Amino acid sequence: MPARDVVTEPDDHAAVPDPSAALSLRGLTRSFGSTLAVAQVSLDVPAGSFYGVVGPNGAGKTTMLSMATGLLRPDRGTVTVHGVDVWSDPRRAKPQIGVLPDGMRLFDRLTGAQLIAYAGELRGLDRATARSRTDDLLGALGLAEAADQLVVDYSAGMTKKVALASALVHAPRVLVLDEPFESVDPVSAAGIRGLLTRFVETGGTVVVSSHVMDLVERMCDHVAVVARGVVVAAGTIDAVRGEGSLEERFVDLVGGATTTEDLAWLQSS
Numbered sequence: 001m002p003a004r005d006v007v008t009e010p011d012d013h014a015a016v017p018d019p020s021a022a023l024s025l026r027g028l029t030r031s032f033g034s035t036l037a038v039a040q041v042s043l044d045v046p047a048g049s050f051y052g053v054v055g056p057n058g059a060g061k062t063t064m065l066s067m068a069t070g071l072l073r074p075d076r077g078t079v080t081v082h083g084v085d086v087w088s089d090p091r092r093a094k095p096q097i098g099v100l101p102d103g104m105r106l107f108d109r110l111t112g113a114q115l116i117a118y119a120g121e122l123r124g125l126d127r128a129t130a131r132s133r134t135d136d137l138l139g140a141l142g143l144a145e146a147a148d149q150l151v152v153d154y155s156a157g158m159t160k161k162v163a164l165a166s167a168l169v170h171a172p173r174v175l176v177l178d179e180p181f182e183s184v185d186p187v188s189a190a191g192i193r194g195l196l197t198r199f200v201e202t203g204g205t206v207v208v209s210s211h212v213m214d215l216v217e218r219m220c221d222h223v224a225v226v227a228r229g230v231v232v233a234a235g236t237i238d239a240v241r242g243e244g245s246l247e248e249r250f251v252d253l254v255g256g257a258t259t260t261e262d263l264a265w266l267q268s269s
């Protein structure tokens with residue numbers, strides 16, 4: 001499809017963030033040495049949306065979301081969460097955000113229950129509230145039996161779930177989740193999807209990065225396609241995918257199909 005048909009965020013929103021958006025990114029830029037990981041990204045995530053972020057490996061999704069949530073300082077650009085600047089006013093901004101970073105290091109010598117309660121207390125909850133919410137979350141995520149097990153002994157999927165619980169415990173308004181379904185079994189994934197859907201239905205906003213197009217298409221109402229550090233398309237799922245599937249649109253936008261002809265030596269006979 002020709003480039004003019006690509007749906008993008010309006011490019012005239014220049015430097016002024018949209019205070020009505022749950023997350024508003026303006027001109028976000030970040031390099032690592034000579035690698036320009038994210039280049040002048042501007043994006044508005046509407047309040048109450050379930051927003052997918054997709055893109056090929058190395059596209060800049062994690063870098064963009066890390067800057068958006070106050071974990072990685074941008075070289076340039078601004079981010080606001082419900083109108084509050086994440087980098088100049090973190091004390092007001094951060095309580096509104098729950099983050100599940102990719103590959104995050106946890107205090108894994110704590111038990112699952114201790115870790116979630118600790119995350120709650122760090123966010124200002126009193127001990128009784130943190131503990132009661134911890135019990136609720138352990139139950140909802142199927143971790144009740146592993147509550148007193150050290151996180152270092154958790155499987156990859158269990159670790160993902162306990163990190164998600166830690167992101168939810170302070171009841172943020174905006175959840176930003178980098179690959180929340182990676183390593184998670186199908187039953188647990190369905191449980192997490194239900195929990196996130198309910199979070200959105202009750203007024204929250206979810207931003208989720210994923211490589212699973214089908215999941216994003218079914219679960220999200222908006223999507224941004226990121227490639228080579230820029231947003232190449234963004235909008236409602238219907239607007240971005242057009243006539244075909246999201247996966248077809250993604251391949252169309254991102255291109256880069258690989259060839260296996262050079263691997264003839266790999267055939268077994």
Ligand SMILES: Nc1ncnc2c1ncn2[C@@H]1O[C@H](COP(=O)(O)OP(=O)(O)OP(=O)(O)O)[C@@H](O)[C@H]1O
Nearest residue numbers: 032035036037055056057058059060061062063064
């Ligand atoms: N800490 C770092 N140091 C150096 N380069 C980095 C660092 N983090 C990211 N990059 C580079 O920035 C680019 C974007 O990486 P990023 O992790 O944001 O991509 P991604 O879209 O999340 O990829 P994936 O889907 O594989 O997780 C890549 O070229 C990557 O090599």
